[in-house]
Amino acid sequence: MASSTTGVFCRPPCDCANPPVGRVFEHASEALTAGFRPCRSCRPLHNREPDPDWYQPLLCEIEADPARRWHDPDLERLGLDSGTVRRWFVENHGVTFHAYCRLWRMGELLRRIQQGAAAEPVIAELGYESESDFREAFALAFGHPPSAVDRESCIWLGRLRTPLGSMLAGAADAGLFLLEFADRGLTDTRLKQLRHELGRVCLPGAHPLIPRIQQEIDAYFEDGLRSFTAPVRISGTAFQEQVWHALQTIPYGQTRSYSDIAHQVGHDDAGRAVGRATGDNRIALVLPCHRVVGSGGELVGYGGGLGRKRYLLALEQSEAFSLSRV
Template structure:
């Protein structure tokens, strides 16, 4: 698992030294390029703050990074399974192709076998890998001010309709229907636990959710209605501040989030969200404890609903709330992410001697 790896500084030194002892056991994701590499990669070394480390290529792909074309981090998996090698080669040859299980059959493979093999090796299916590789590129082009046609080309979609459909599944509307002078800006955020979408104004963060959260499209729709359709794609100062704070959080250097927030919820929910932000990193609270803390001990269920309605993940740390029996309970981003976030935050707990001081 990611958190069994050595600390960030040790891995970064290994990257600089091209230490082959970590080959196949650790990979570096570089936020400035969007690629992931072996630690022995001969490419120019990235800055420390642009690096995150994972123990599997699947975790790198799930976080939205593409394999490096110099060190070929997928090769060991491909060489160990001819079917995987054939499918990866086909994907490299036709990255713009809209793959389906019918195409897998045409190549002479059983779709269920390919699905299991990719899931086992990479943590995602072949079809998920193909879609992930294309959509992020297009989104980032538009976020940087590029035109829709440029984004379509960068995402290597054959047709405008296919590109529009992929965007609509994610954001709830096609790229051509996004406002060109928006009040709210959607942006792509890569993290070690998967890709996220942020929505910011020029002054505040309004939403931060994982792209696979089922409620994302509904939440985006509500924000779009509130800004009277003026939702677009782009980068803002709060959005860039958020990315820097998330990078520090996952690198283990800071758990402080100072990006200004804009809440969208009833006063009671906002009261709960404020209380969530007072929970220290590495500490958990139950729903009943939150209810008592805000002076509403009878409102445990209402606290649970407010917790589930939070649409600013990580920054408003609803993952720090667990059941009274210690169970993780529900989490919109998936219980596996909740577990990993709590594991990450253990490093932010004070040392035992510090906790013992009055």
């Protein structure tokens, strides 16, 4: 429900002091597009869809015994459909369930060694037959031996929840390297880019920056956060970095065209190149490529999908409008 008087829309039923009575929208994106802002009480943008019941118990089993080699019959013995599990992990983690397990095992081994544990007993404990077995598996996954990896060359991957679906975050001590919707189809390409271009190894695991960016994303969707403070690390060609820095200057609630950005970076005839550089942005939302539109204001060229782009712009414009009336 949405109220033209207050400019607010709610998720019925809502226990706010003055629940709106007026227009009815089937989806929150429609209310946003119509210029209404989300209620602070019932938080209609909050993603209330829980993880499947099997997810946390399964994750606990993986983390408790990272040496275990999982197979489809193991899932079936737990009453799970292997195809359902595979699809859910791809959509929410960017990799299949079995790939996630392999990467978690490698990541756990690296974490322990980096924390000072002796390599030989850890390698045996985590189910590798020998150091050479681990080195071979690691090189097959990442293209170089684990001896080339230290704390500074690891990027830890975590799943974030948003009203628009899961996002994959990649963080290290240096900052945020990756933030993309997990289902966009380019996750594997992005991880390979980070590995080949930056020499970084991407592994599932915890990092303090991941819960921090989750808090900021929650505030962005639910409380109108206008700018992110989490540190980011961008790396590309000189032109790409110019474009990515220009994205950060687009004010909340506003848009710029590709030609506007081209002019800003000093290449008036490089509109198409700006489009390619925008598409190569690996840090969505924080580097707001969704605020770049066609010359006529049309929505084009968003890797997360035009539906998401429309939603994000409507969200920002409704919040910006509500603040302008205060």
